[in-house]
Amino acid sequence: MNIEHIITELEQQDPELHDRMSSRRSAISGLASIGGKLALAAVPFALGSLFKKAYGQSTSGIVQVLQFALTLEYLEAEFYTLGAAAPGLVPAGPPTGAIATIRDHENAHVSLLKTTIISLGATPVPKPTFDFSAGDGSGNGPFKGVFSNYPLFLAVAQTFEDTGVRAYKGQAGELISSNDVLTAALKIHSVEARHAAHIRYMRRNLTANDTIKPWITGKDTGGIGAAVQASYNGEDVSAQAGINIVGINGTGVGVNAATEAFDEPLSKQAVLDIVAPFIV
Amino acid sequence: MAEKLNVPQEQEGHAMLSPKGQQRRRFLSLFAGTAAAATLMHACSNNDDPSPDNGVNLGGGDIGILNYAYALEQLEAAFYIRVTQTFFSGATATEQQFLTDIRDHEIAHREFFRNALGGKAIPTLEADFSKIDFNSRASVLGTAKAFEDLGVAAYNGAGKLITDGAYLLLAGKIVSVEARHAAMIRDLLSNGSFADSTAVDANGLDMALAPPDVLKVAGGFLKSKINASNLPTS
Numbered sequence: 001m002n003i004e005h006i007i008t009e010l011e012q013q014d015p016e017l018h019d020r021m022s023s024r025r026s027a028i029s030g031l032a033s034i035g036g037k038l039a040l041a042a043v044p045f046a047l048g049s050l051f052k053k054a055y056g057q058s059t060s061g062i063v064q065v066l067q068f069a070l071t072l073e074y075l076e077a078e079f080y081t082l083g084a085a086a087p088g089l090v091p092a093g094p095p096t097g098a099i100a101t102i103r104d105h106e107n108a109h110v111s112l113l114k115t116t117i118i119s120l121g122a123t124p125v126p127k128p129t130f131d132f133s134a135g136d137g138s139g140n141g142p143f144k145g146v147f148s149n150y151p152l153f154l155a156v157a158q159t160f161e162d163t164g165v166r167a168y169k170g171q172a173g174e175l176i177s178s179n180d181v182l183t184a185a186l187k188i189h190s191v192e193a194r195h196a197a198h199i200r201y202m203r204r205n206l207t208a209n210d211t212i213k214p215w216i217t218g219k220d221t222g223g224i225g226a227a228v229q230a231s232y233n234g235e236d237v238s239a240q241a242g243i244n245i246v247g248i249n250g251t252g253v254g255v256n257a258a259t260e261a262f263d264e265p266l267s268k269q270a271v272l273d274i275v276a277p278f279i280v
Numbered sequence: 281m282a283e284k285l286n287v288p289q290e291q292e293g294h295a296m297l298s299p300k301g302q303q304r305r306r307f308l309s310l311f312a313g314t315a316a317a318a319t320l321m322h323a324c325s326n327n328d329d330p331s332p333d334n335g336v337n338l339g340g341g342d343i344g345i346l347n348y349a350y351a352l353e354q355l356e357a358a359f360y361i362r363v364t365q366t367f368f369s370g371a372t373a374t375e376q377q378f379l380t381d382i383r384d385h386e387i388a389h390r391e392f393f394r395n396a397l398g399g400k401a402i403p404t405l406e407a408d409f410s411k412i413d414f415n416s417r418a419s420v421l422g423t424a425k426a427f428e429d430l431g432v433a434a435y436n437g438a439g440k441l442i443t444d445g446a447y448l449l450l451a452g453k454i455v456s457v458e459a460r461h462a463a464m465i466r467d468l469l470s471n472g473s474f475a476d477s478t479a480v481d482a483n484g485l486d487m488a489l490a491p492p493d494v495l496k497v498a499g500g501f502l503k504s505k506i507n508a509s510n511l512p513t514s
């Protein structure tokens with residue numbers, strides 16, 4: 001059993017192996033020196049442990065975040081795909097164009113996340129079965145008729161987008177060790193925020209309610225109500241890093257602007273609780 | 281017309297990025313579509329040679345990135361303060377409401393960075409808005425669109441340069457609001473352009489730009505020179 005030979009072969013598959021292991025040089029040389037004494041059966045375990053340090057420790061957390069994101073993107077992609085295809089739901093003209101744009105982005109996010117997960121050596125989680133009435137599979141939840149009632153469709157869309165922004169934000173710190181994955185997640189995150197702003201603008205125009213704005217004021221749901229309050233709780237923060245934003249440094253920044261100027265994260269568990277009724 | 285960015289209540293900042301030729305081209309071509317673009321790009325290519333030895337030094341590490349954000353927020357806040365002092369002719373009630381909200385958000389960002397940085401904050405920068413016609417809707421909204429898209433790309437690109445998770449989260453809290461602004465301004469110019477192919481690529485990804493690329497564009501609106509030579513690059 002020649003461990004150095006194995007590593008050489010692996011390097012041909014993964015030219016960056018040595019860099020990944022650069023901080024484990026002593027571990028490698030240590031292993032090599034005792035290699036001759038190890039029982040053949042023990043070697044895979046020793047190597048497994050070594051590679052877990054090189055790959056697993058940093059990527060397993062990252063893969064978990066990506067699987068979580070993939071589940072949310074499956075939800076959004078299917079929601080818009082069904083919505084765009086529902087006869088008579090979305091009015092012709094700009095609304096149809098906007099929903100198609102968002103649908104295509106969400107499907108692209110699904111593809112991108114799957115590819116990334118595979119490239120990290122993991123298997124993408126399968127797409128769940130969804131119940132967009134939020135009825136836990138009964139089809140009879142609070143959003144029953146979401147694909148035949150346009151205002152309701154936009155209300156659910158707004159909640160998904162605002163929640164998606166908060167969900168990605170809550171996971172950014174978990175990705176800090178991987179520049180590439182973090183940057184990709186940030187690029188998705190801001191696109192979700194663009195979607196959220198537009199869906200809110202559509203709702204504002206549809207309802208002629210000028211309190212609905214592209215940004216989130218306090219923890220206001222924009223008239224959607226208690227069914228989605230969990231997606232907005234905590235958005236009413238008016239201090240950041242211990243600094244009170246209201247009237248900061250004698251400026252005229254009011255409490256509404258102070259809450260609108262910063263979007264807040266949601267924990268993974270909070271997001272899972274929010275989407276649970278939509279997943280059968 | 282150069283204006284002090286620090287009108288009674290404001291200043292601004294902004295922040296982080298990563299390089300990508302294709303995205304940069306996409307962004308610059310976007311810029312080329314705005315009313316002020318031609319002159320702007322001209323100005324960028326000519327007066328933008330930030331000698332590493334002079335100008336306002338942003339510093340290094342996370343502090344440098346926060347100062348970078350602060351610089352961009354100063355620019356944005358100053359712009360919207362000017363916009364809302366005298367709205368372009370024909371500004372609708374909705375436009376006035378949104379532009380006023382955005383002004384206050386940018387002031388909040390600017391002052392937040394100022395306080396968070398404390399003694400390490402860069403000084404107040406001096407803006408140069410001479411290329412903008414504040415009476416023209418196309419000029420104002422075109423510039424706003426460019427600023428907002430630039431801000432999003434800046435924060436997206438700077439995220440990976442931050443080492444402290446708390447700072448990363450703060451940047452994340454701001455960048456999505458900038459993206460909301462960008463989408464709204466785009467919709468005011470052309471309903472449905474909130475995330476069109478000039479902003480979002482075929483993979484559904486927004487842009488990310490590295491600080492030097494962002495500062496080249498932002499520098500066209502600043503009298504003050506920015507020295508970003510100590511910023512982290514990876």
